[in-house]
């Protein structure tokens with residue numbers, strides 16, 4: 001991947017380019033940042049730049065044999081580790097079991113999140129894992145000589161999935177064989193062993209600026225500037241989310257959300273005849289839009305609630321306008337901080353369950369009651 005194809009992240013790119021040009025690439029680095037910010041594309045661009053045979057001042061050449069192989073993710077001196085699930089036998093899985101899927105997934109969307117990846121390899125409800133067996137494979141390959149390049153690179157995508165298996169890698173990360181570079185990509189640093197963190201050099205990459213997401217959307221999709229800006233602000237620096245929203249139907253999530261919350265507001269906690277029938281209609285319709293669109297809707301809902309909380313504190317929002325802003329002001333006047341937090345927690349839980357294929361009708365019915373309770377200021381249990 002070329003640096004110029006990585007969305008935004010100008011400061012991190014420059015830092016990486018400087019490291020490579022001055023020969024100061026650390027032997028083990030941790031690239032830390034939130035989902036969808038482009039950690040993996042940055043690691044791919046850095047790797048290609050380090051190995052490019054005709055490195056330019058600010059990017060790889062993109063055409064040398066090494067660049068060619070890196071662009072297809074088949075360079076023999078670049079090794080990938082990522083979370084996987086057991087494939088057939090009881091034997092602990094290794095990344096090599098899925099290398100073909102991995103290359104296709106990277107080609108399709110290097111901004112994918114771990115759930116996209118795991119669902120793509122048929123994990124269903126199983127948790128991904130980086131196994132001790134995989135760690136032994138890493139030690140073995142990294143101890144070999146390089147094939148073509150001066151450096152061999154090991155990219156570990158989402159090192160938080162190492163869990164305790166990370167202990168197996170402590171020694172090799174601390175004293176790596178010559179010409180070896182470890183790039184650990186991490187989204188949740190609190191899930192990584194301290195002993196791993198202390199052995200790596202930290203490179204932080206934040207969420208992508210809205211303006212950069214907007215530009216990237218305009219390049220990738222046929223859409224007008226207003227639509228791109230709107231998607232960028234909902235995606236909130238997560239380019240993967242932005243792509244999903246752009247690829248989804250041009251939806252009317254604002255109206256959909258408005259309708260739902262009004263239904264919840266009007267819902268009696270014990271619905272007798274007539275009460276809740278609007279909600280039932282809403283859920284019937286909502287169940288038809290499909291899982292991906294439901295996820296996009298929930299992302300929008302989270303964005304909107306965040307802005308509502310801001311409006312209730314400060315009276316205004318830079319991201320909302322028109323009817324949306326009016327609705328947010330109305331909610332902001334009725335609800336307090338704590339209630340917005342509870343609502344966001346409910347939406348997050350909904351997202352989690354939608355991703356895992358829960359029945360949307362049951363799910364949205366029970367959670368609508370929870371939302372109604374939050375509106376009434378009652379205590380709500382969030383599981």
Ligand SMILES: [Zn+2]
Nearest residue numbers: 052061064067
């Ligand atoms: Zn090149």
